[in-house]
Amino acid sequence: MAKKYKSKINKIRAFALSLIFIGIIIMYGGIFFLKKPMVMSIFMIIGFLFIIASTVVYFWIGMLSTKAVQVVCPTCGKGTKILGRVDMCMHCNETLTLDPSLEGKEFDENYNRKMNVSEEKR
Structure with missing residues (x-):
C-alpha cells in the first residue's frame, strides 16, 4: 500500500486545527464536573492552553510560509x-x-x- 503524502505546510496546518478541536473537546469535558469547580477549571485551562498552542503553531507556519x-x-x-x-x-x-x-x-x-x-x- 502506497503511503499518502501531503505538503509540509498542509500537515502543520492540519496539526494546528486538530489542536483547536482537542482544546474544545477538553473544555467541553469540564462541563461534566459542574459540581467540582476546581476540576472544571483545570479542564478549561488545559483546553485553553491547547488553543493557545494552536495559535502559536499557526503563527509559526505563517512565518515559515513567507520564506517558502x-x-x-x-x-x-x-x-x-x-x-x-x-x-x-x-x-x-x-x-x-x-x-x-x-x-x-x-x-x-x-x-x-x-x-x-x-x-x-x-
Whole structure:
C-alpha cells in the first residue's frame, strides 16, 4: 500500500486545527464536573492552553510560509510552496523538488533531513 503524502505546510496546518478541536473537546469535558469547580477549571485551562498552542503553531507556519519558495506545479499548473529539498504540491500531491540531483527519484521525506558527515561521503 502506497503511503499518502501531503505538503509540509498542509500537515502543520492540519496539526494546528486538530489542536483547536482537542482544546474544545477538553473544555467541553469540564462541563461534566459542574459540581467540582476546581476540576472544571483545570479542564478549561488545559483546553485553553491547547488553543493557545494552536495559535502559536499557526503563527509559526505563517512565518515559515513567507520564506517558502513559490513555484508553479508542472502537473496541475497551480501555484504552490515548497519547504525543504522535496515537497508535495498542495493541490495535486505531485512530487516537487528544486534540487537537480533529486529529479526523477522516488519521493522520500528523508531527503529533507540534514545529512551526517558519513552520509555525505556516500
